[in-house]
Every structure is written in C-alpha cells, then in structure tokens.
Amino acid sequence: MSDEKQAAPELGDHDALETRCPRLGGPVSFHYCRLFAGNDLPCWKVFDCWWETFDVAGFLKQALSDTAFQRLAESKPKPKMLSLVELIAQTRKNLSMEKSDTTEGEKP
Numbered sequence: 001m002s003d004e005k006q007a008a009p010e011l012g013d014h015d016a017l018e019t020r021c022p023r024l025g026g027p028v029s030f031h032y033c034r035l036f037a038g039n040d041l042p043c044w045k046v047f048d049c050w051w052e053t054f055d056v057a058g059f060l061k062q063a064l065s066d067t068a069f070q071r072l073a074e075s076k077p078k079p080k081m082l083s084l085v086e087l088i089a090q091t092r093k094n095l096s097m098e099k100s101d102t103t104e105g106e107k108p
C-alpha cells in the first residue's frame with residue numbers, strides 16, 4: 001500500500017479534451033463546456049456529452065463546491081423561446097455599447 005495521497009483534481013485537468021458538440025455541430029474542448037457562455041456552471045449537458053470520455057460526474061463532484069454541483073445536477077435546458085429572448089437582449093446590449101463607444105469621441 002502506498003502512502004502517497006492522490007492530488008485533488010484541478011478544474012482545468014481535462015480542459016484540453018475535445019468532443020463533438022451536439023448543439024454547435026462541431027468540436028469543442030472540455031474547457032468550453034466547463035465555462036459555457038460565461039456562466040459559473042458548466043453546460044447543463046456536460047454529463048451527457050462527456051461520460052464516455054472520462055468520469056465527468058466524479059470529476060465535477062470533486063472539483064465544484066457541493067452547492068455548485070447540486071445546481072448543475074438540477075439544471076435543465078431553458079425553453080428555446082427564453083433562450084432567443086435572452087440572445088436578442090444580449091445582442092441589443094452589445095450593439096448599444098458599440099454605438100456609445102463610437103459616438104463618445106464625436107462632438108455634439
């Protein structure tokens with residue numbers, strides 16, 4: 001029996017792995033899935049997409065806080081209409097920020 005302890009997993013341990021994203025239709029890294037859309041939680045499909053590659057549930061259970069893991073396990077996809085509304089709102093916000101950036105230097 002070895003006295004060596006296993007190192008605790010780091011969040012970035014599997015970031016370089018790649019899989020085909022069923023939502024985007026192309027390859028993505030685990031890093032992308034882990035930081036999906038700038039949220040504090042991985043993509044809600046992370047268990048479905050990665051279970052064949054490595055023990056993603058075991059890894060995230062150790063790497064995330066208990067609260068974060070519970071939120072991820074209970075997360076569900078947003079209805080498409082809500083996602084579209086949020087996407088439109090984000091696009092409008094980005095456009096208005098771009099517009100204010102370009103008009104800041106202009107004289108009245």
Ligand code: SF4
Pocket residue numbers: 019020021022023024028032033036043044045046047049
């Ligand atoms: S976890 Fe989400 S972002 Fe990652 S491959 Fe699956 S659907 Fe795509």
